[in-house]
Amino acid sequence: MIDLSRIVKAYDVRGTVPDQLDEPVAEALGRAFVQTLRSRGEFAERVVTAHDMRESGPALASAFANGVRAEGADVVEAGLGSTDLLYFASGTLDLPGAMFTASHNPAQYNGIKLCKQGAKPVGQDSGLAEIRERAQAILEGRGEPAAATRQGTVEQHGMLADYATYLRGLVDLTGIRPLTVVVDAGNGMGGYTVPAVLGEGLPLTIIPLYFELDGSFPNHEANPLEPANLLDLQAKVRETGADLGLAFDGDADRCFVVDERGEAVSPSTITSMVAVRELAKAPGATIIHNLITSRAVPEIVREHGGVPVRTRVGHSFIKAEMATTGAVFGGEHSAHYYFSDFWGADTGMLAAMHTLAMLGGQAAPLSALTKDYVRYADSGEINSTVADPVAKMAEIEAAYPVPVDRLDGITLDFPDGSWVSVRPSNTEPLLRLNVEAPTAERMAALRDEMLDVIRR
Template structure:
């Protein structure tokens, strides 16, 4: 098979057995060992973790076999969230592989790669070389190193939980009741460890009401994709039923976190980004840091850079993309980075994303005052937003041209990532980005007034779908 079918811009993703077989994964593990030079004497071991999908343990073992065949030592950390592999990669200064398909259905699996220090790997920074090396091994056979690498096992969960507790102190907050929907994903293991006593840490003034904490990669209750509003319905109802202060929803590998307020309303990831950004800016300013930088991608709400600026820091606007954000975090020394997709990146977490850490910041903010979550979120949500709307388009360039012609002279054009048009008076903006892998256009619109946003949304959608 052609590995280009499953090697995406930032990770590997494919159907189990049909595309992502143990043979394929063994070749990818070997090629990753080559890319990070893990077979040389004295090299750091490769960390390998996996989620709760039925296929994950066997695929992780196959990758370990391939890496060891190339002379690399391997540390298996077993069941874990994606951000726990980033913790292992950062704290051990070792490259890592995480087996997960995140929010995708059970038939899928995938691999997220990290260099030592939890640095991202994309097609431009090593993933293409891994793909091509693995393809050669599949076509020509895997050339084994003179000496096979060793294999050890390690439980990183207690250290991971303790590290997060060291970054956000939740002990002084008022008592909170929190409903958590783990969607049968890895949040069912990490939440009890970080917010409860499962990792042997002291108690917090937080009562967790669990929803779907049983690890089950067949997702018997609903898909582990909080971006889809249908998957938030159970959590929203439970928050209201239990009189909770807020709700948290994690995706399958628990690296993204969505927030529900006490009324059952969804809190925008942009509002979460603004809340966390403000906290992180104030923290480092209090320690004497000047010239603080915070990253946000170009389709977060305008409220995010406005909050950053008001707090005395510099917002840096970037294109959309996981590895790209990590790279910009490293380049700028940013203390924090936020994306519209509920990925939140922290300098104190090796520049990697961590949904649990973002949730802890929200809990600390909410628990530090008597204000309910709905009011807190409203302060950081001054604009009306469409959310991301995807349209299947037969001729993407033609649709793009129609939009450019229709809005010529009506605003400022920006082509940092797709096309962004900003009204001269600031009343609205929209972004249209072509998908890298599908004939799709992705539309995001924001306006100072809901009616303005809706009018621009409908006009651009009509142009896209004409």
């Protein structure tokens, strides 16, 4: 019997197929999703689904739909799509949704990202724990029988054209100067959504890399957070003399940016840049940033009259904070970007469009444009496999008598303005390290010191 506690994480479902996640599990989760929403008075009697390009996606989505239908609810199948396309469908149709994706995880994985009506998040504290318990009971034969008096229906409703039109209405790119853009889709869903959103009618010359949809990821993993997966994009930008490069992860809800020199632009820098644009539209507004973004982000937000709010890492936490505070925008160092005019949900495509608008609205190259937003040296996120993450964090905390924040893992604040974040992954058996310091030399020394403690 599959133990769902191993695959139902803090804010989504993620596991290997078929040993951890198979069709009976997906069907049980579909039933449990409907039961949980009904028990909370949050159900609209229909669910919208979408799936990415992974081979197991259609079968898992169909099984989940069977579970929804067994509970008497109807299913709207958006079919192939990115995660932010599913959020668009949930928002515009005002329906709860289920996206079948394992994001940047390797090919043997798949998963489910769930949301309520209007793309509102579902996490451990907002229904996911109850969904897991109900689904586990169903799989073990202890669940309540489906009380439906009718079998739900299924309808297909493609959303790509409406999604593209909506995004184009939020950021006008028609009047920018001509730009040449290399886009690395990593054989993920960016190869499906980029042509629709950034294609015809815009002053953009798109140079595609790996737009063929292939869930086996034959060229490189669709995880731009790993520097090795940016090498092809960086080389192509330099080779073609492009103005910038964009890299999307597998489900295309995250977007990474490379400047005209082929140098990666920190997601914290993009967060600051987009925050300034959003504050120009909504003076004094709240901007969300997670605890591993650069300290430059809250500094710049305050300098432009905004109110920065710091949160833990993870989309369900940030979306909840977006709703609570009425924030107009939020950014994570993992390159998730959240917008109030996108139902508070994350969309890498909209962040890319803001970057294009900012660059195309002036004459300087991207490297010059970003210079004012970079104030500190950072390590990026470094992952280490450890036997006991909790014990290792306790060891680190005991070794450094400095102020410690425990919002998410531990964050150590040093007197010189340097900080270190060490936290366990919510989706993989890893300990994640982030270091920032006033100088590159101090950052490198602190990074190496921390890695020595973590890996010894």
